[in-house]
Structures are given as structure tokens and as C-alpha cells.
Amino acid sequence: xxxxxxxxxxxxxxxxxxxxxxxxxxxxxxxxxxxxxxxxxxxxxxxxxxxxxxxxxxxxxxxxxxxxxxxxxxxxxxxxxxxxxxxxxxxxxxxxxxxxxxxxxxxxxxxxxxxxxxxxxxxxxxxxxxxxxxxxxxxxxxxxxxxxxxxxxxxxxxxxxxxxxxxxxxxxxxxxxxxxxxxxxxxxxxxxxxxxxxxxxxxxxxxxxxxxxxxxxxxxxxxxxxxxxxxxxxxxxxxxxxxxxxxxxxxxxxxxxxxxxxxxxxxxxxxxxxxxxxxxxxxxxxxxxxxxxxxxxxxxxxxxxxxxxxxxxxxxxxxxxxxxxxxxxxxxxxxxxxxxxxxxxxxxxxxxxxxxxxxxxxxxxxxxxxxxxxxxxxxxxxxxxxxxxxxxxxxxxxxxxxxxxxxxxxxxxxxxxxxxxxxxxxxxxxxxxxxxxxxxxxxxx
Amino acid sequence: xxxxxxxxxxxxxxxxxxxxxxxxxxxxxxxxxxxxxxxxxxxxxxxxxxxxxxxxxxxxxxxxxxxxxxxxxxxxxxxxxxxxxxxxxxxxxxxxxxxxxxxxxxxxxxxxxxxxxxxxxxxxxxxxxxxxxxxxxxxxxxxxxxxxxxxxxxxxxxxxxxxxxxxxxxxxxxxxxxxxxxxxxxxxxxxxxxxxxxxxxxxxxxxxxxxxxxxxxxxxxxxxxxxxxxxxxxxxxxxxxxxxxxxxxxxxxxxxxxxxxxxxxxxxxxxxxxxxxxxxxxxxxxxxxxxxxxxxxxxxxxxxxxxxxxxxxxxxxxxxxxxxxxxxxxxxxxxxxxxxxxxxxxxxxxxxxxxxxxxxxxxxxxxxxxxxxxxxxxxxxxxxxxxxxxxxxxxxxxxxxxxxxxxxxxxxxxxxxxxxxxxxxxxxxxxxxxxxxxxxxxxxx
Numbered sequence: 001x002x003x004x005x006x007x008x009x010x011x012x013x014x015x016x017x018x019x020x021x022x023x024x025x026x027x028x029x030x031x032x033x034x035x036x037x038x039x040x041x042x043x044x045x046x047x048x049x050x051x052x053x054x055x056x057x058x059x060x061x062x063x064x065x066x067x068x069x070x071x072x073x074x075x076x077x078x079x080x081x082x083x084x085x086x087x088x089x090x091x092x093x094x095x096x097x098x099x100x101x102x103x104x105x106x107x108x109x110x111x112x113x114x115x116x117x118x119x120x121x122x123x124x125x126x127x128x129x130x131x132x133x134x135x136x137x138x139x140x141x142x143x144x145x146x147x148x149x150x151x152x153x154x155x156x157x158x159x160x161x162x163x164x165x166x167x168x169x170x171x172x173x174x175x176x177x178x179x180x181x182x183x184x185x186x187x188x189x190x191x192x193x194x195x196x197x198x199x200x201x202x203x204x205x206x207x208x209x210x211x212x213x214x215x216x217x218x219x220x221x222x223x224x225x226x227x228x229x230x231x232x233x234x235x236x237x238x239x240x241x242x243x244x245x246x247x248x249x250x251x252x253x254x255x256x257x258x259x260x261x262x263x264x265x266x267x268x269x270x271x272x273x274x275x276x277x278x279x280x281x282x283x284x285x286x287x288x289x290x291x292x293x294x295x296x297x298x299x300x301x302x303x304x305x306x307x308x309x310x311x312x313x314x315x316x317x318x319x320x321x322x323x324x325x326x327x328x329x330x331x332x333x334x335x336x337x338x339x340x341x342x343x344x345x346x347x348x349x350x351x352x353x354x355x356x357x358x359x360x361x362x363x364x365x366x367x368x369x370x371x372x373x374x375x376x377x378x379x380x381x382x383x384x385x386x387x388x389x390x391x392x393x394x395x396x397x398x399x400x401x402x403x404x405x406x407x408x409x410x411x412x413x414x415x416x417x418x419x420x421x422x423x424x425x426x427x428x429x430x431x432x433x434x435x436x437x438x439x440x441x442x443x444x445x
Numbered sequence: 446x447x448x449x450x451x452x453x454x455x456x457x458x459x460x461x462x463x464x465x466x467x468x469x470x471x472x473x474x475x476x477x478x479x480x481x482x483x484x485x486x487x488x489x490x491x492x493x494x495x496x497x498x499x500x501x502x503x504x505x506x507x508x509x510x511x512x513x514x515x516x517x518x519x520x521x522x523x524x525x526x527x528x529x530x531x532x533x534x535x536x537x538x539x540x541x542x543x544x545x546x547x548x549x550x551x552x553x554x555x556x557x558x559x560x561x562x563x564x565x566x567x568x569x570x571x572x573x574x575x576x577x578x579x580x581x582x583x584x585x586x587x588x589x590x591x592x593x594x595x596x597x598x599x600x601x602x603x604x605x606x607x608x609x610x611x612x613x614x615x616x617x618x619x620x621x622x623x624x625x626x627x628x629x630x631x632x633x634x635x636x637x638x639x640x641x642x643x644x645x646x647x648x649x650x651x652x653x654x655x656x657x658x659x660x661x662x663x664x665x666x667x668x669x670x671x672x673x674x675x676x677x678x679x680x681x682x683x684x685x686x687x688x689x690x691x692x693x694x695x696x697x698x699x700x701x702x703x704x705x706x707x708x709x710x711x712x713x714x715x716x717x718x719x720x721x722x723x724x725x726x727x728x729x730x731x732x733x734x735x736x737x738x739x740x741x742x743x744x745x746x747x748x749x750x751x752x753x754x755x756x757x758x759x760x761x762x763x764x765x766x767x768x769x770x771x772x773x774x775x776x777x778x779x780x781x782x783x784x785x786x787x788x789x790x791x792x793x794x795x796x797x798x799x800x801x802x803x804x805x806x807x808x809x810x811x812x813x814x815x816x817x818x819x820x821x822x823x824x825x826x827x828x829x830x831x832x833x834x835x836x837x838x839x840x841x842x843x844x845x846x847x848x849x850x851x852x853x854x855x856x857x858x859x860x861x862x863x864x865x866x867x868x869x870x871x872x873x874x875x876x877x878x879x880x881x882x883x884x885x886x887x888x889x890x
Contacts, residue, residue, distance in 0.1 A: 009544045010528070013493055017548050018486040018555070025487065037835045039812045039842030041463040041860075042470065046574055047492075047560065048458055051515070064515040069564040070496070070529065073511060073520045083455070084515065099454045103462050105859050107845045110463070115492065115560075119514040129491055139845075154824065155845075165835075367484045379599065390482045390610075397484030400552045400584075400600075414550050415486075 006346055012121075012128030014342060019416070022363040023352075024131075024345050026173055028113060031133045031339060034166035038158065040111035040135050045092040047115070048083040053095055063087050063118040085117040089134045090315075090336060094322045097138055097332055106140035106332075107151060113341070125309045125343045134315075135162050136336030138322060147319040147333035153269045156297045156317055156335045157276060163313055163337045164280055167301070174355075175348055176304045178312065181284035182273045183298050185316075186266030188238070188288065194260045195234045198226050207239045208288035215240075239286035246274040249283050269297060295319040299337055306347050313339045363416075367395045369431070370412040371421045373402040381423055388444050389421070409434055451791055457566075457573030459787060464861070467808040468797075469576075469790050471618055473558060476578045476784060479611035483603065485556035485580050490537040492560070493528040498540055508532050508563040530562040534579045535760075535781060539767045542583055542777055551585035551777075552596060558786070570754045570788045579760075580607050581781030583767060592764040592778035598714045601742045601762055601780045602721060608758055608782045609725055612746070619796055620789065621749045623757065626729035627718045628743050630761075631711030633683070633733065639705045640679045643671050652684050653733035660685075684731035691719040694728050714742060740764040744782055751792050758784045808861075812840045814876070815857040816866045818847040826868055833889050834866070841866075854879055 006014040016024060035042070054064055065085040066075055076082050086092045089112045097104065113133045122128055137159060139151035160180060167178040188207075189200060197203050206221045213221075215236055222232035237256060243249050249271065254261050273281050289298045296317035303312055315337030322332035369389055373382045382398050389396040397417075399408045405422075412420050412434050421442055422430045431442035451459040461469060480487070499509055510530040511520055521527050531537045534557045542549065558578045567573055582604060584596035605625060612623040633652075634645060642648050651666045658666075660681055667677035682701060688694050694716065699706050718726050734743045741762035748757055760782030767777035814834055818827045827843045834841040842862075844853045850867075857865050857879050866887055867875045876887035 007545065009540075010491070010493065010495070013491040015491050015541065015544075016488065017545060018488055021486075021488050024489075036811050036840045037838070039815075039840060041466075041810065041812075043461065043463055043466050044469075046455070046458040046460050047562070048455065048574070050455070065512045066515055066518060067510045067512060067530075068520065070509040070511055070522075071564070075513065075518045075520075077515075085512075095454075096460065099460075100452065100462060105856065109842070117492070119516070129493070154828075365486065366481050367486075370484075383599075393482070395481045395484060397554070411550065 006342075006349065008122075008127075014127055014129065014346075019363070020345070020349060022365070023173070023348065024341070026363055027170060027341060027345060027348070028131075028133070030169040030172070031166045031341070032111075032113065034162060034169055035111040035133070035135055038109075038135075038162040038165065040109045040162065042111050042113070043096070045086065045089055045096065045112055045114055047085055047117075049086050049092055049095065050080050051077060051082045051084040052080055054084050054087065054091060056091075063120045065117050065119050087118045088116055089114060089132050089338065090136070090318075090321070093134070093136055093138075093336075094318075094334070097322045097334075101140070101330075101332075106138065107155065108138050109135070110138075111135045125346055127342055130340065130342035133166075133339040133341050134336060135159055136334055138332050138334040141331040141333065147331055150331075151319075151333040151335065153272060153297070156269070157272060159315070159335050159337050160273060160281070160299065161276065161278075163299075163301070163315075163339065164278055166339065167280070167313065170344065173348060174351055175344065176306065176351075178280060178301050178303050180281050180299055180301045180313070181287050182270060182281060183283065183285055183287040184266035184270045184296055185288070185294055185298055186296055187264060187270055188266075188285070190263060190265040191238050191257070192235065194257065194263055195231045196228075197231055197235065203227065203235060204288040205290060207235055207286060208290055210236075210239055210286045241285040242282060244274065244279075244282050246271045249274065266296065273297075289314065289316055292316070293318045293321045297335065303344075303347060309343060309347060311340075312344055312347075313337055364418050365416040367397055367415070367417045369394060369396040369419045369421055370408070370415075370417045371396060371398050372405060372408050372423070373399045374423060376402045378402075378423070385421065385423060385429065385444070392444065451787075451794065453567075453572075459572055459574065459791075464808070465790070465794060467810070468618070468793065469786070471808055472615060472786060472790060472793070473576075473578070475614040475617070476611045476786070477556075477558065479607060479614055480556040480578070480580055483554075483580075483607040483610065485554045485607065487556050487558070488541070490531065490534055490541065490557055490559055492530055492562075494531050494537055494540065495525050496522060496527045496529040497525055499529050499532065499536060501536075508565045510562050510564050532563045533561050534559060534577050534783065535581070535763075535766070538579070538581055538583075538781075539763075539779070542767045542779075546585070546775075546777075551583065552600065553583050554580070555583075556580045570791055572787055575785065575787035578611075578784040578786050579781060580604055581779055583777050583779040586776040586778065592776055595776075596764075596778040596780065598717060598742070601714070602717060604760070604780050604782050605718060605726070605744065606721065606723075608744075608746070608760075608784065609723055611784065612725070612758065615789065618793060619800075620793055621751065621796075623725060623746050623748050625726050625744055625746045625758070626732050627715060627726060628728065628730055628732040629711035629715045629741055630733070630739055630743055631741055632709060632715055633711075633730070635708060635710040636683050636702070637680065639702065639708055640676045641673075642676055642680065648672065648680060649733040650735060652680055652731060653735055655681075655684055655731045686730040687727060689719065689724075689727050691716045694719065711741065718742075734759065734761055737761070738763045738766045742780065748789075748792060754788060754792060756785075757789055757792075758782055809863050810861040812842055812860070812862045814839060814841040814864045814866055815853075815860075815862045816841060816843050817850060817853050817868070818844045819868060821847045823847075823868070830866065830868060830874065830889070837889065 008014050067083045117129050137155045141150045192200055202225050219232045241252050287298050287300050294316035298316035300311040301313035317335040319333040371382045371386045373379050386396050386398045420432050429442040432439040453459050512528045561577050562574050582600045586595045647670050655663055664677045686697050732743050732745050739761035743761035745756040746758035762780040764778040816827045816831045818824050831841045831843045865877050874887040877884040
């Protein structure tokens, strides 16, 4: 269980020791760099939303934490003033765009890295408080532009390229290869229309569970929902298509749909992901993303060898989320993906531990030098050296103790500070690498 | 009102436009760099604590937000499972040290930058959700060491040096000079003992309000509390001492206490701050920090010209907070300070606006280049150029539109992207600074 590497004295609310936090910071830096490289502006979401806003998404209602003040505790779900903690960074972002539409440059590329809260039962890799890292692009439909004109599918590709770039960078920290599974809801919807499916949304929801419940159960549930046995089997067949090849995807669909092939929508869009030239993209036609607000491309991502942890980065295209929630007449189509940072961290800590990495972090302290104190009376001399080192921009501390050198060096070793500096009898300085034992003269310039 | 620069569609919960967030990020980077330079390990606190833990601090009880789950809403203040959002980063840190004492290297230097929540009424510079940046050093009293031996006063000096270094660095962004006001509670306590004060804590609380209620009212309230008129006046006299000179501080106290001078405690410690050689430290004997957990040094910080905004960085020495809250037999003395980031940001935004800075940020986008698209058919050519620029580590985007160059350049200008790159007819590249108009050849290597 990876979660044993993350401390939670309140179930589901993880906290990290300094070493674990160092690793998380290294992860966040790589993610943030990728997001910046691809041109996303970082904004931060407030932690709270009116519950009415959060409940507009339906499905997730049971996961919400409500807030009330100690001095005046009351819960009133009908009040617009009733606040809850946000459970993702997408719903608040949609509200943010509505609030600030007059001040943003569209298409607006934002990224956000922040905490979200869900009241659900904690399990392996699943927490009540955790960090997500999101990218989104939202356009504004002006001058009669349609959603697909204002936000063409190449923007969907940019989102995937960005997330892929972040996930590739995270491999430098030891994370396995991540495979992004792509599907298109319009493709499914047009296929279901051809099959004569009765209940589109319910079918999506059943098919989305294919990996969990298996093929037979999918067919049986669809039939129970009123679909014909033939339709149910066809829904299963299309869901089982899984390929990295654009040609194979086209051929399989031609085979399945024969003369109806031309009636399919969304296939051109899906094919563009396979033609990106990345070895991390697969078209996976069972991905449906539940009953969410997605209207086109949908994404889920799995780490090789950790598929059972669930998706570590999901998202999709949402053409109506922003305008809808604001009651606005202007349409703001969007596309985005979210990385589950805390889940990735718990996997990485587990891997490091398995590889025998002592503190499961592998990162040295950013503090590069500890200056040894020869005696308590000479502490000020050491402090002056430390201050000089800091003035040059090198993080440093003065040894907190003035006991034997061995004890002082041991303190640096335990804090993973790589070097100690000595003031020698002739007042010259020497630097010693705590981990290799190598010692040389040290000059501060 | 500085707060008009920060958007709050829910009162007290600020959110920033991308430009404001860019400025906040620049502030956080300077603060984080200073904290790292002085050897503090960054850790993060979970957002919640058991309310019993939060209430142990008494005074602040009315500011707490309680949590409950939507599916099972109930508030039970007597339950240990009742959670609330933390209102500062010190109380959770004390609990963190108790939770993890077996895994930390003492003296432990931590910094935390995070959100805190208070249910109080929002006013100028005062929010319900805001960001604090804290540094603390906590020692462990082992082998019979006293609190002052395990955590000598030079550690208090390190905390002040660190915060001062961060505040000096923030001036590069336009913040005025910050003056750190230092006092010592032992000094006040020993003075009050000499004066024959009846109620030490109540007197501290009254004296702490000197700036708000004035000298006469302080005396009158002390007398109402049962102190003699003479004692009350002496308490006022010592509170009015305010000096940057160690000699003057000593002289004034000698004058006030005459033969009792030797009975004062904590003066030596206070003098060390004035001897740090910094032009930003003042001994201010009215600083008391309410009824808090402080046991020695106490700090408050005011920005020149913005004194009415209140302290922008406060803290002090707390010798009993950690052990006490854990019911531990081992004592963990600590000292720390906290910077009110959101309050500083609101002041900085106001100053920038007054100085005519258009978007009140002054920061360019981290995206350095936008590649112009000659026509929608040639978008892929531009995307290839963008990808090459990104591969070199330079943040870049492809223009989202393919209309007239002027419109494209206008988009870059509004997003504060400094440069655009053109693909010229002969396929060579040119780069143009959007703000100066300067144009040169551009080669990607």
C-alpha cells in the first residue's frame, strides 16, 4: 500500500515529512515548468463555492464538505450563502471565467495547482484532501463563431501535448511511463444513434464500467435498461476498440459500421490525437467519463504497472460548462485536463521505497552548506561565514550545536545537507562533502 | 481602499486576475528564496484540525470555520472528530511536531506557505481566506537542557534575520521599507512584578491596545481593572519606550527602574536584536501580542506609510506550545514569525495602481514568445516552430488566431507576451519585440 508513505493522523488528510515534501516540490516544479512552457497563465481558485454552484454538477453531491461558522453554526442548503469546499478545480474555474469574462484575454489558457476536498471514504491512492494540477483553454464565441470555430480541435491537442510533456518530465523523478487514453463522446453518441440505443447517458455510464464489471455484465445491464441484445453487444464491441494506430482505428470502425461509417461524427478529431507523433497516446473507445459535462474529446491516463490505481490524469472538452453555469448568452467552450498530484506522489514514494531509497525522497536538501561551530564562544565567527555564503545566494545554516565535529557532521548528514564548512586554525576555510568525505579548500567570492 | 484591486465575488474570499497572480507569484518566489537561503525546510499543513485542538488557543474561537459532510450534516463541538479549518499555520505546526517528533531533526527549521481561514468580518486588508508565509525553529529539550539552552536566543535572531531578508527582497517589487518592532514578554512580566501589577495577563491586553485607544484610556482601563493609579502610569511609561538604540533603551530603563533595574529579565535578549546591525529593527515596549502563547521575544512589523493596515508580519517565542498541546513530557521550545502575504499583495497592488501601472502588476508574462500564424492552412508550420522553441526551454504559444498580423500582435500585447516570431516568405524567422517594435532575425539553436 503506497499510502503508508504518507502520514495521516486524520484519515484521508495526508501530510508529508520534509523529505516527502521535497519530492512533491520537485514534482510540482516539473509540472509547473511544463505548463509555463506551453503558455498557460497560473491562477489560483478560492477554496469555497456556494453549494448551489457545486451541486449543479449533480453526481458528486455526496462528496462535498460544507462550511459553517463556529459562532453561528447552521446549515441551509437552500441558501445561496451556504458555502462548501470545492471538489475539483474545473467547476470553480468555470465560475471564475463567468466572474471575470470582461478582464480575460480569450482564448484563455490557465493552469491552477491547488488543494481540493472530497468527503468520500479514503482508500489506496484516494484522499479527502489532495492536490490537483489543471490546464484549461477556454474560448469565447464571438461574431457568430460556433464552439468548434472559436476553440478548434488543435486546442484539444495542445492540452494533451502539455499534460504529456509534464508526465514525460516526471519520469526523471522515477515515475513510470503514462499512457493517455483518448475517446470522443460525439463518436460514441453517433454510434449509439446508429445502433438505435434508447438511453444514451445510461448506456455511457454502464459502458464506462467495462474494466470493473466485465463484458458480460455490461451486456446484461444494458439489456436490463431496455436495450436490445443486439444493440447491447454492438455497444460492447465498439467499447472494446483500443489502438494506437489511426489506420487500425479507421479500419475497425469501417468494419463495424459498414455503410453507416460515414454517419459517424467526431472520428476526424479522435484520429488527430493518434497522428500527434507521440508514443503515449491510445484511442480507447470505452472511456466515457461518467455523466459529466464533457461534449467531445475525453481523456484518462494510466501509469504502466499502476493501472489499478485508476486514472492519474483526466479531462475533456466541455462546450457548455461556462456559459451554462453563468446563465450567460455567450458560449464559452473549453477543454482541459487535471493531474492527480497526490496520487502520483504516493506511487512515487512507494517506488522509491521499493528501490531501497532510505527516505523515499532521493532529493538532497536545498540547503547546500552547514558551517561548523568550533565552540559556543566562536559561534559569531561561524555566523559571519554563513551570512557571507548566503549573500552569494547559496542556502546555508550555522550548525545549531557546538559539540564534537562528528556530531555536527551527523546532523548535516541526517538533514541531507551535502557540505560542511570549517573555520581552520589559521582562519582559512575548508569544505567537506558529508556524503563522499572529500575535503578541499573553500574560498568565498 | 487597496482591496478594490482584489476581486471577491464572495465577501472576504479574494481571487486574482492572471496579472495579480503573477505579482503574487513574484512575491512568493522572493519569500521562498529567502526562507531557503536561511536553511528552512518547506512543509505543508493540511487544511483541517480537530476543533478541540483549534479551541485550545481560546481567544480566536469565534473566527473558526467548521466542516461537515453534505450527506450527513452535523456539528458536534464535543466530538474529537469535529473538524475545522485552521486559522493560522502555527497551531497546526505545533501539532505536526507532536505527530512527527520521532522523524524530525531538532532543532527543526521549517517554513510553510499556505492558506488560512477566519470567519471574521472582512475589512480593508483583512480577508476570510488568505495566504501566510511562516518560518519557525523548534528545539527538543534533551539531556536536561532548559528551553533557553536547547533553543538559545540566537535562534530568535535567525528568525528575524530571515524575515527581514524576505521583506528587504520584496522592496525590489516596490514594497516600502518594513520596520520590525521587537519586545520581550519576560521584560514586561518582570517590570510588572516590580510595579506590583495585580493581573498580568489583563494588563498586557490593555497595554497592547495603546495605539488604538490612547494613553489616557489605557490608564483608566488599568485602574478599572484594580491596578493603582501609580502602577497604571508606570505601565504606560514603559510601554511608551520606543528606540532603535541599545544604549538609549538601557538608559531609559535604568532611569525608570533605578535600583530595581537589575531585577529586570529579558533585557539582554532584547538588546541583541538592536545589535544585529540592521536598520529595520526597533525596540517597541508596547508590543504584547494579546493573550497568546508567547513566552519571550515578540514581533510585529509595519510598513512605512501603511501603519494603519496593521502588522504585516508577527510572531514570537513560544516555549510551551508544542509539548503542551501534545500532553508530552518533553519540552519543545519554539520561535517563529509569519508574513501576511495577501495583505502585502493588496498594498502592493494599490501602490502600483497609484503609480499608474496599467494592470497593477508590472510583470511580463512568463510566456516569452508567440509564433504568428500566416494562415489557418499554415498553422502546422507555426506549431512546429513553437514546439522547437519550447524544446529549448523557452515558454511559447502559437497564435490562437490567423487574422491580420496587427490583431495577432495585439493579442500578444494584451497578454504581456514580449515577443512575436514570424515565418517569413523565404521560411526564415524574424522576432519582433511587441513593446519596443524592434525586429531582428531569429535563429533557433
